[in-house]
Amino acid sequence: MKKRRPIHCTRALVLVVGAAVPAFIQACGPQAPEGPSITAVSWGGSYGRAYRGAVQIPFMEETGIRVDMEDYNGGLAQVRAQVDVGAVYWDVVDLEMADAMRGCDEGLLERIDIDMLPPALDGTLAREDFYPEMHGECGAGMLFYSTVYAYNADLFPGEQPATMADFFDLEEFPGRRGMRRVPQVNLEFALIADGVPLEDVYATLGTPEGLDRAFDKLDTIKDQVVWWEAGAQPPQMLADGEVVMSTAYNGRIFNAQVLEEQPFVIVWDGQVLDYGQLGIVAGTPRLEDARRFVAFATTGESLAAIARRISYGPARRSGEPLVTTHLATGVEMAPHMPTSPDNIARALRNDWEFWVDNQDALNERFSAWLTRAN
Incomplete structure (x- = not known):
């Protein structure tokens, strides 16, 4: 039977500090596998299942490298x-764009040369494809995805939400809202709902007055928000009736x-369109196998x-x-893509540079806001 590392050790690493770290790594680090293997880290849930069927299993079958x-x-x-203590056991990680850029700047990720990635089937170079x-310098592009909000239609037999402003309208559309427990996207949604034009959202957030305006708008629904952390939670919250509408990843x-x-x-109005990347953790001793995985995962076919x-x-x-139809149901995929013409008409493209520059300060302010009573 193949040896597997204990999951509780992986999750506990971030809690270990000081002189105890080396002993912890030695005791709980990955065990020697039977044959080559890598660890790929992603978002779980329905995306994790898609990733497994489309990339993980085909890669293992083609290469013999366990993932x-x-x-x-x-x-x-x-x-x-992992990088700080020199005990890297994650190899490939799915990253939001801002994290990929910050990780690259901090030396946490290996460089990925786009010219080393495979061409398209027709020979078009990866750089052009x-x-x-x-x-980015340390990330290979994966997917366009969006944070939107969605509602349970059974709970709105009459007028139904249609704009970002409706998400913040507790009088017209009463009930609890779900939101991710982070500042990014929530601040953008708040300004969009408050009437800031899409093209001015990040310029507004870049001012003290604009930030105050965003948090003031969030204040209007704060006592009705149920906070989520994992992407699988919003659909479950909607299905259970825990919330009547929630921000969520469109997929x-x-x-x-x-x-x-x-x-x-x-509701596509005001969606924040974002970009996912694959990164390789700096210092992995399985660098070549990780590179093979990234190359495989980022082909047009994968x-x-x-x-x-x-x-x-x-x-x-x-x-x-x-990308034609949904593999399991035959549903046409084009109308459901965040980049389709109808859906992207009122989209805000995530400004990852803004978040690279301001993430720490806004995390701190957001955390303080969460604990403050209205």
Whole structure:
């Protein structure tokens, strides 16, 4: 039987400090596998299942390299802990764009040369095939995805929410809201709901007055918010009636719609369009196998295979024509993509540079705001 590392040791690393770290690593670090293996870290839930079917299993079958999957909720804390103590056992990590850029600046991620990634099937070089905003110095582009909000249609038999302002309108649409327990996207949504034009959102957030305005808008619904951390939570919260509407990743809502026949409706107005990347943790002793995995995962074919399982758009142009119907249900995927013409009409593109520059300060302010009584 193949040896596997104990999950509780992995999750506990970030809690260990000081002189106890080396002893902890020696006791709880990964055990020697039988044959080559890597650990790939991603978002779990319906996306994790899509990732497994489209990338993990085909890669293992083609290369003989075992891929152990672990879930996380984002951020760089666990990556930083492993790199700082020189005991890296995560190899490849799914990253939000701002985290990929910060991780690169901090030396937490290996450089990824776009010219070393495979060309498209027609020979188009990777550099030309990837959308330009999708590749960074330490990250290979994966998918376009959006944070939207969705509601349970059964709870709104009359007038239904249609704009970002409606999410913040407790009088017209009473009931609890779900929101991710982080400042990013919530602040953007607050300003959009308060009437700030999309093109002015980040300029407004960059001023003290604009930040105050965003937090003041969040104050109007704060006592009705249920906070979530993992992407699988919003669909469950909606299904259980814990909230009447929630911010969510568009693909998670799509899968609940088509696979579970949930009466959910996505509101695309004011969606924040974002970019996912794959990064390789700096100092991994399995660097070459990690590079092979990244190269495999970011081909147009692999990205399309993910997109046929969950509605996130490929980072490569060559992947788009391969995204036809949903693999399990036959539903046409194009209308459900965040980048489709109708859905993107009122989209805000995430300004990852703003978040690289301001993440720490806004995390601190957001945490203080959460604990402050209205």
